[in-house]
Amino acid sequence: MEPNDIADEGSLPSKDRNFVTALARGLELLRAFGSGEEYLGNAELSNRTGVPRPTVSRLTYTLTQLGYLQHNTHLEKYRLGPGILALGYRYLANMGIREIARPHLQKLADATDCNVSLGSADRNDMVYLETCHGHGPLVIRLNIGSRLPIATSAIGRAWLCGLSNERCQQVLQELEAFYGSEWPRYKAGIDKSMKDYAEYGFCLSEQDWQQDISAVAMPLILENGGEVMAINCGGASLRLDHKRLVNNLGPRLKEIALNIKNELEPRHR
Template identity: 45%
Template sequence: MQNLIKPDQKSPSAASTQAKEDRHFVTALARGLELLACFRSGDKALGNQELAERCKLPKSTVSRLTYTLTKTGHLDYVASMGKYRLGSATLALGSAMLARLDVRQLARPLMQELADFSQGMVSLGMRDRLSMIYVENCRSQTALTLSLDIGSRIPLASTAMGRAYLAAVKADERHEILELIRQADEVQWSAVQEGIQQSLDEYDQLTCCTSFGSWQKDVNAIAVAFYPGNGMAPVSINCGGPAFSLSPDFLLNEVRPRLLELVQRLRIALGNTS
């Protein structure tokens, strides 16, 4: 596996500056979308100060954005809290996007079958910045205590799902993402880089990535990523759960062959056998 970071790579900050200088780039629109992306699974409502901290924008700018997004229905203002929550317009966008995901509909019965076999949870995820977002989720009866569900975010760098995505994308895109990860936490970068490199190496050997306690010390998981076709970015499918019930040996020896078969069946169903 090649080195993770190219010495002569242009930094994402420079690329962002170029994007903002592009006459076709609408900065206000981009900021509005960034603000909506600040809402995470589990957030009931956020105030302007919280949004300003997450977006790294002046509070005055955030106030104008939240006012506008409230008028368009993308945010609802909760007067009793003095905060905002996502509005129905964002729900319509998300629902329309999920409805068009053929891979999600095709994967669900196969994912449920694997979840029942493993007695764990099987999820389908897509990348958003430095996170993976669950767009489909199946679990066995014994895994009902796991709190993750559709819309949940997990970190790209330390999870099997995120690392599988990194292994699947082209080298240039991988280097750009890794540089963003480095900039987000330079203090921990050395350890993070080592973990990612180990996963990329094992992907070459196992055709899957693992996370045995890397994300949460009591959670084990394996994942495979692939291109669903139609110009879409890679998606990842993981299988994981509590370490006491899903050991590394079980995941690699029993679950991995079934996960690889699941992905191959999806590729065939989607007409993408490359």
């Protein structure tokens, strides 16, 4: 079974009097819906989150009334409602970086027949906020909202490289707890990417995330480190050998990151 990032009852910081446990539990229910899973029942939601079933029943009722869930009376199960979509669109609409980044990402995607994306961290994953596709037959067809693990993806490892040392160590500790006994294998890949970043100025993931996929990525450090995102360029490993990643795609990605940062900074002055 793959590890999941749903918090259980014991992981909620209940001793913090400013922490609203009921709100946290409701948000955990919304996070429990995975990609490709349209409907979940109260029992499934309880099992995934560790929230007691009677509490789940009250939360799903409330979330349905607010439009964040929809109830199928025939199945006696729930799916995400339009309220979630509205929140997502508002978040993306307020991110000026997408408007600036997209032309640069698309230009590289067209030139390389790769998938070129901008991502931000969410728990143990990177989430694509913008993604552009090339036109070749061997292109990764990932879209906005796609999630890639921080530990094995180039974009995740690049994001780690952009963090302050203190924040990076904190995230590594969280990942170690998440992966448990498998952590040494993941840590070895992260260490290698950090060495690559020190040598080249960008990170590599060669068949680490998926056997047939390779990618290069680098952090996008904004607001003097106050905001760290990452961009990547990836495709079929048959096309993207080590030499092409290091000598071609990596330097081009570095140039794009610099251009995005230079265009964005005047907006923050």
